[in-house]
Amino acid sequence: MTFLQPWVLVALPLVALPLIIHLINQRRFQTVPWAAMRFLLAARAMSSGYSRLRHWLIMLLRMLAVAAVILAIGRPLSRGWLALAGGARPDSAIVVLDRSPSMQARDPAAPETKLATGRRQLAETLATLAPQRCLLVEANQLSELPPSALADLPAAGPVAAAADIPGMLQAAYDHIRDNAAGSTEIWICSDGRTNDWGLDDGGWAGLRDAYAKLPQQVRFQLVAFDAPPAGNVAVRVTEARLERRGEARELLVSVVATRQDSGPDMTLPLKFEIGGVTTTVDVELVGREAVLANHVLPLGRGDSARGWGRVSIPADTCEADNDFYFVFDEPPLRLALVVAEEAAAGRVLELAASIPPSKELVARAERVPRAGLATAPWAEAAALIWQGPLPQGDEGKLVDEFLARGGQAIFFPPEAADGTTFAGVAWGAWLAHPQALRPEQWRSDDDILANTLASGALPVGELDVQRSCGLVGDLVPLAALAEGLPLVARVPDGRGVYFCSTLPRPRDSSLASEGIVLYAILQRLIERGLEPLAGARQIDAGPSASGLEAAAEPAARWERLAGPAGGASTEAAWLAGIYASAGQLIAVNRPLAEDAATVASPERIDSLFRGLTYTRVAGRAGRGDSIVQEIWRAFLIAMLLALIGEGLLSLPRRRATTLVPPARAEAAA
Amino acid sequence: MLSDRQPRSFLEPAVLARLSGVPLVARRPMVGNVSGRHSSPHRGSSVEFAEYRKYVPGDDLRRLDWRAFGRSDRYYVKEYEADTNLRLVLVLDTSGSMAYGSTKPAAQAGPQPLVKIDYARRVCGALGYLASQQGDAVGIACAAERIVRTLPPRRSPAHLRLVFDVIDEAKPQGTTGLCDVLHEIAETVRQRALVAIVSDLFADPEALAGAFGHLKFRRHDVAVFHLLDPQEMAFDFQRPTRFQDLEGGTAIFSDPVEIAARYHAAVTAYLETLRRIVLEKAIDYHRVLTDEPYEQVLARFLVGRAAARGLR
Numbered sequence: 008m009t010f011l012q013p014w015v016l017v018a019l020p021l022v023a024l025p026l027i028i029h030l031i032n033q034r035r036f037q038t039v040p041w042a043a044m045r046f047l048l049a050a051r052a053m054s055s056g057y058s059r060l061r062h063w064l065i066m067l068l069r070m071l072a073v074a075a076v077i078l079a080i081g082r083p084l085s086r087g088w089l090a091l092a093g094g095a096r097p098d099s100a101i102v103v104l105d106r107s108p109s110m111q112a113r114d115p116a117a118p119e120t121k122l123a124t125g126r127r128q129l130a131e132t133l134a135t136l137a138p139q140r141c142l143l144v145e146a147n148q149l150s151e152l153p154p155s156a157l158a159d160l161p162a163a164g165p166v167a168a169a170a171d172i173p174g175m176l177q178a179a180y181d182h183i184r185d186n187a188a189g190s191t192e193i194w195i196c197s198d199g200r201t202n203d204w205g206l207d208d209g210g211w212a213g214l215r216d217a218y219a220k221l222p223q224q225v226r227f228q229l230v231a232f233d234a235p236p237a238g239n240v241a242v243r244v245t246e247a248r249l250e251r252r253g254e255a256r257e258l259l260v261s262v263v264a265t266r267q268d269s270g271p272d273m274t275l276p277l278k279f280e281i282g283g284v285t286t287t288v289d290v291e292l293v294g295r296e297a298v299l300a301n302h303v304l305p306l307g308r309g310d311s312a313r314g315w316g317r318v319s320i321p322a323d324t325c326e327a328d329n330d331f332y333f334v335f336d337e338p339p340l341r342l343a344l345v346v347a348e349e350a351a352a353g354r355v356l357e358l359a360a361s362i363p364p365s366k367e368l369v370a371r372a373e374r375v376p377r378a379g380l381a382t383a384p385w386a387e388a389a390a391l392i393w394q395g396p397l398p399q400g401d402e403g404k405l406v407d408e409f410l411a412r413g414g415q416a417i418f419f420p421p422e423a424a425d426g427t428t429f430a431g432v433a434w435g436a437w438l439a440h441p442q443a444l445r446p447e448q449w450r451s452d453d454d455i456l457a458n459t460l461a462s463g464a465l466p467v468g469e470l471d472v473q474r475s476c477g478l479v480g481d482l483v484p485l486a487a488l489a490e491g492l493p494l495v496a497r498v499p500d501g502r503g504v505y506f507c508s509t510l511p512r513p514r515d516s517s518l519a520s521e522g523i524v525l526y527a528i529l530q531r532l533i534e535r536g537l538e539p540l541a542g543a544r545q546i547d548a549g550p551s552a553s554g555l556e557a558a559a560e561p562a563a564r565w566e567r568l569a570g571p572a573g574g575a576s577t578e579a580a581w582l583a584g585i586y587a588s589a590g591q592l593i594a595v596n597r598p599l600a601e602d603a604a605t606v607a608s609p610e611r612i613d614s615l616f617r618g619l620t621y622t623r624v625a626g627r628a629g630r631g632d633s634i635v636q637e638i639w640r641a642f643l644i645a646m647l648l649a650l651i652g653e654g655l656l657s658l659p660r661r662r663a664t665t666l667v668p669p670a671r672a673e674a675a676a
Numbered sequence: 677m678l679s680d681r682q683p684r685s686f687l688e689p690a691v692l693a694r695l696s697g698v699p700l701v702a703r704r705p706m707v708g709n710v711s712g713r714h715s716s717p718h719r720g721s722s723v724e725f726a727e728y729r730k731y732v733p734g735d736d737l738r739r740l741d742w743r744a745f746g747r748s749d750r751y752y753v754k755e756y757e758a759d760t761n762l763r764l765v766l767v768l769d770t771s772g773s774m775a776y777g778s779t780k781p782a783a784q785a786g787p788q789p790l791v792k793i794d795y796a797r798r799v800c801g802a803l804g805y806l807a808s809q810q811g812d813a814v815g816i817a818c819a820a821e822r823i824v825r826t827l828p829p830r831r832s833p834a835h836l837r838l839v840f841d842v843i844d845e846a847k848p849q850g851t852t853g854l855c856d857v858l859h860e861i862a863e864t865v866r867q868r869a870l871v872a873i874v875s876d877l878f879a880d881p882e883a884l885a886g887a888f889g890h891l892k893f894r895r896h897d898v899a900v901f902h903l904l905d906p907q908e909m910a911f912d913f914q915r916p917t918r919f920q921d922l923e924g925g926t927a928i929f930s931d932p933v934e935i936a937a938r939y940h941a942a943v944t945a946y947l948e949t950l951r952r953i954v955l956e957k958a959i960d961y962h963r964v965l966t967d968e969p970y971e972q973v974l975a976r977f978l979v980g981r982a983a984a985r986g987l988r
Contacts, residue, residue: 032916036929041919042773042792043908045878047928049942050935058934 009136015081022077025069061656068653075646079639084135097226098189100138101179102129102152104163105170105197108327108583108597109604112198112236115324117629121232122165123158124628125196128230130157135637138192142182144175149182164573165327167583167597168549170203173210180217183225190224196626199233201607202600204615211615219618227621232628233606239267240275240292241328241602242320245460246301247335247545249312250367258304258335262318264290264297267604279304281316312337313542315585315592317569328602332569332585332594334543341370341533344388346377348395348421355511355519356392356419359526360533370533377402385409389536392529394419394510397429413539415503415532419510420476428480430498432506435477438492443471443517446494449486455505455531456485456495456524465524470494471517475508482506495528503535542591547598548581562586565593684840686797691971692805698978700806702762702870702897728752762870763829764807765861765896766800766816766839767854768846769875770824772923775848778907779967790966792903793848796874798970799901800843803872806978808836815839817861818846819875821853829869851923854879858887862894874901881949888957899960899977902950906967911939 010016041047110122119127133141133154143152145162157163172195179193197203205211218225246261264275275292278285281304290297306314313336320329343360347353353374363370375383377395380402391409393416398406406429410416424434449456449467458464467486475492482496485505498504511518511525518525538544562580570584579586579595586593609623731740731751741754770793777791804814808831815829816839825842827835854875861871871891877884877900891898913932920927932939947963954961960981964973 036916036918037913038918038920038927039913040776040922041928042776042876042905042922043878043943044773044919044921044923044925044928046908046911046939046942046946047919047930047935049945050938051928051930053938053941062934 009084010078010081012080012082015077018077018080019074022070022074024073025066029066065653065656068649068656072646072649072653075642075649079642079646081639083638083642097136097138097192099140099142099183099191100133100136100154101142101144101149101182101191101193102133102157102163103144103172103175103179103193103195103197104129105172105195105200105203106164106166106168107170107198107200107203108165108167108601109198109200109203109236109325110170110196110232111165111327112239112325112628114234114628115237117627119629120165121198121626121628122196125230125232125626126163127158128626129194129196130154132194133157136192140188142179144178149178161573162578166548166578166581167327167595168547168581169200169598169601170197171205171550172197172203173205173208173214176214176218177210180214180221183221183223184217188223190226192226192228194228194230196230197232199231199607199609199612200601201605202598202603204607204612206607206611206615215615215617215619225620227616227619229612229616229621229623230626231609231612231623232626233609234627235267235604235606236324237268238270239323239325239328239604240320241265241267241325242277242318242331243596243599243602244318244331244333247316247333248301249306249335249337256306256312258306258316259301260299260304260316260318260333261301262290262299262331264292264299264320265602266292266295267602269295275320278319279316280319281306282314313592315543315568315594317585327583328597330571330583331596332583334545334585334592334594336542336592338368339389339537339540339542340387341368341530341537342384342388343370343372343390343392343529343533344383344385345372345374345392346380346395347374347392347419348377349510349512351512352394352419352510355522355525356394356529359511359522359529360390360392362526364530380405385414387540388414389534389540390414390529390532391416392419392532393417395421396425397427397432397434399427399429403429410502410504413503413536415505415536417505417507417528417532419507424476430480430500430502430504432478432480432482432498432504435479437474437476439474440472440488443473444475444488444490444492445472446470446486447489449495454485454497455528465527466521467524469517470521470524472509472515474510474515478506478508503532505532543594544591545594545596546580548583548595549598550580562588564588568592570595684801684844686794686801686843687805687840688798688971692802695802695806695971695974695978696809698975698982699810700764700803700812700870700978701981701984727755729755762807762897763813763815763865763867764803765829765865765869765871766804766814766843767857767861767871767873767875768796768800768816768818768843769820769852769854769873769877770818770846770848770850771820771852771854771875771878772849772921773852773876773878774903775922776905776908777966778905791848792876792905792966793846795903795964795966795970796901797843797846799874799964799974800872801840802970802974804836804839804843807870808833815865815869816842817857818842819854819857820850821856823857823860824850829865848922852879855883855887858884859890862887862890862896865894865896868895868897870897870899872899872901874903876903877950881946881953884950885953885957888953888959892957892959897960898957900954900962901973901977902961902963904963904965906965909943909965911936911943 106122111120113120141152141154142149143163152160182188183191242262242264244260245263248259250257250259258281260279262277272291272293274289275297277288277290277299279288286304288299288302290299315332315334318331322329341363345353345357345360347356357372357374360372361370373384385405388409391406391414397418406416420434424436426433446467451458451464456465456467472488472494475488475494478493478496481499482493483499484493484496486494488494492508494508496506509516509518513520565579565586565588567579568585568587570582583596586595613621613623728741728744729752731753735753739753741752744752774793774796775791777789779790800816807814811831813829813831814836815827817826818824827839827842854877888898911932916929916931918927918929962973962977
């Protein structure tokens, strides 16, 4: 139990006062010579268990009354199950808020969202605890926080981004370590979504060890709002594509509505809003998902090709996933720069890059000699396809600048390795495989070898590789041959740098003959590289959206065109909506993982804090009471009850009516 | 009769003078050796008519009722009650429990409360004096765990002095062996007697019933003065108390408030049992609280007996 005035507890030995008084009284007895011992012995023999119990009950109640007074003066705090945690007022309190869209779910019968309830309860808790310092982890940085402001602070308000709980705890750890804070309580308010907690993040073990080694006392208090919202449906636009029909343009929008729990089939009205015009389309929600594919929204002839829109569904228990913003524009030219020292390979690569994925798109691959790199159209290019020795010097600078503004690059091996490095990676020696090797494993869930939108897998496993070039450096394999030789790999520096360890020549591999894989790799690279060049971009809210690679200017300077009310302008990259930045339209939405109601089990989350002082409190949206509240009144009531009980037990028993002297009674008769 | 010795503290002449107006009579016929105030199982020459009986040869012709012969032509002998003296055996309980006392008599100015043995001395002294005054024989037995001292019943005034000496010198000590003492008296006092027991009767009621039955079997007239101190009845101590047994037993520490109810229940049960026993055994039982004047108790005792005799 926590006390605001724990020093009062030094008086707890006074609980023994009734016992001491009892013992003193026992010592102050009178001695009486007595004749009628037989009656006394009979009375003692008749003494029931209750009488003896009553005696000790009175003593116990007196001790309880004294204890209750002392504890009440100590101003005890109730924390529900946290009462067992123990401890006194902390020096610092750090608030880690999960502000993700799923925290905006509410109980059907309650007006408050999980986040609002958590903020209010934490504000009340911090006001009661009154730590010397109170800090809020905001975008992995800590800022001073007046406890009373927590409930209204925009920086603690809802966002569209997923929460990065491990990152926030890392920031809290850095603060405690760097500032040598005293005893600290870290209050985490979250709904336990697996994507927010990064349960598979290998950094948890290190973070836990780091906290365990801190000399300060650090207590973790998790307020878990892990009850899934009932009947919640999330809407998401999977594709918004502009197509021409003669002079007119049409917008093809694909929408997915996902229900997070099972329920009866229902008709779900999808409301499209584009340029102030609203249309509604009913879709049947059967099971957990409803799909509206390529819904055609005609655009006027005079309308600009660039625009934005919003899809909405009726209000339910979580409002944060009822809207989805999208932007559209004429697709830009799909320009790829091809630098190849080997002519045959270069032709294959140029061909694969120059075929657009659909007839509405315009694709071009421009062969660039190494000597002409400086004059190449870098600004319009989406991807760089490089076969030959790795770029060095000025070439390297050009490529770095290209990558820094969001361009994508893939490197194929030269005929002879020269030991040069780029992005920390160098080519090794060529390996000949008399028996052609086939990729045994590849990343089909993400990146450039991911499955198609129709969930079809790329035929990566059907590639035959007769020769492969070794790769030296820090790489993340995306496809690996037998014996762990990488076929396709990515440099984990956050830029779009890829390596392929073979060439699309018949004597090296079947990349050309089985051209689907090569084509998909190059087109996906071009697609990614087009994002910074496109007039309209669709991005997930969060830290990646606020990076330089996401837009031409920082998110703080984005102009907000549409979106829910509230939120600070500095958090543009974290709030859903439509933004304009340097002539580009940006639609910011919640990440896909937020639509999945995957809640980590309490045991799984508890295991993350194994070995640390950690307590979980069950939270519920709309719950009115506080997490921590002073309960001295309860102790005073307990004292009163103890005294009343003691008084009742101490009342003398009703005297027997036979006390009338019998002799006199007889005489009277 | 009492003037040549030092005054006895347990004798109050004024009280004795007032009590002398009522004779001490036995409830049952006594077998005395001299004429007295008490009825005898034998026919005698008193003035009180008893019955007619047919004449048989050898009867004193002077007792023939000639008037009855004249009316019925038959010989009848007229018989009269025989009056004789009685033997009063005082049984004075001198066990340790008789040393308890919590009340002060009104006349007593000193700080010492009236203990039960003092009260018993006065009752015994007065009864002995009254019996001796009317020519009855008086004896005494002091009972503790056994008979401590005893004097057989005698009629002489000198013997009464000895009885008073025994009463005066009686000291409350030892355990209670009243039942054994009563059995012994029943066996040793052969002739019918009035056995007056003055005791707090802190003994097993069933054993007492046996002793009373033994006395009754020997045709003794048994009177019991059951002395109880008011505090023994009230038991209204307020503080934790260590009760020291006056008869040498183990001391008991207790909170009287805690056990008062059960104490009263035990006393009530005991008195009820005793009441049943004395009714069954036809004992002249008098429960006496020691804050009651002993004169009042003795007057009630004497008047009750005299009234019973008058009704016969």
